[in-house]
Amino acid sequence: MTVKEIIDRLGLQCLNEANLEEEVTGAYASDLLSDVMGNARSGQIWITMQTHKNVTAIASLKDIPAVILVRSGVPDADMLAHAQDEDICLLVSQDAAFEVCGKLYELIK
Amino acid sequence: MHYTFTIERGNFTDAGQASSSVKRTLKQLGVDPANIKRTVVALFEAEINAIAHAYGGTIDVDIDEGKIVMVVADQGPGIPNLDLAMQEGWSTASAKVREMGYGAGMGLPNIKKNTDDLKIDTEVGVGTTVTMTVYLV
DSSP: OBHHHHHHHHTOEEEEOOOTTOBOOEEEEOSOHHHHHHHOOTTEEEEESOOSHHHHHHHHHTTOOEEEEOTTOOOOHHHHHHHHHHTOEEEEOSSOHHHHHHHHHHHHO | OEEEEEEETTOOTTTTHHHHHHHHHHHHTTOOHHHHHHHHHHHHHHHHHHHHHSSEEEEEEEEOSSEEEEEEEEESOOOSOHHHHTSTTOOOOOHHHHHTTOOSSOHHHHHHHHOSEEEEEEETTTEEEEEEEEEOO
């Protein structure tokens, strides 16, 4: 399933369009950045409530195509700018992480 | 090839710039993606450690055909008990750093897992030098 299909199916708000046609291989949900650094795999979507620039830095380093901010998270201005610079698809869900994970799991399990 | 970067105390905004730059170079050199991933995980973690704990420092990266050597040297408090620091889950990070999602005690274990050689020289009240090597062959 592509990033674009996930945006449509989950009704996500897209703050930075990038990697829309990229195939998503899974997802990783964590607010601990070293956990993501150590354990997330490239091609996965990252689900988090962290809204600062280090998230996009890590997404870029780990080849994570898209980040979903849960509970209507508002990214810091420099995070949004960095997502644009690094071509990270930045998405927002109104749902909490549990619901986002459940819905996404049903789609790409 | 040799690259040098500067680390500023508490400057999380620019965290990852060195790792990002090294990643670009390694990609251009056609280094195997698995080795690029290992390198950037280790370098980013070491960079974050220095930003979070030390008063400033430098990153030196040497790349040749056979290996990547990364030296992150800081002026800082040093690590009083290195065995404890290497344990997963042990951290002395501040509340502010933890709020950002760091300080879970996974940084040094991540570095160890992703490098072939890890050497840590530390002196309390002086600083810490972390030397990490990733072999490419």
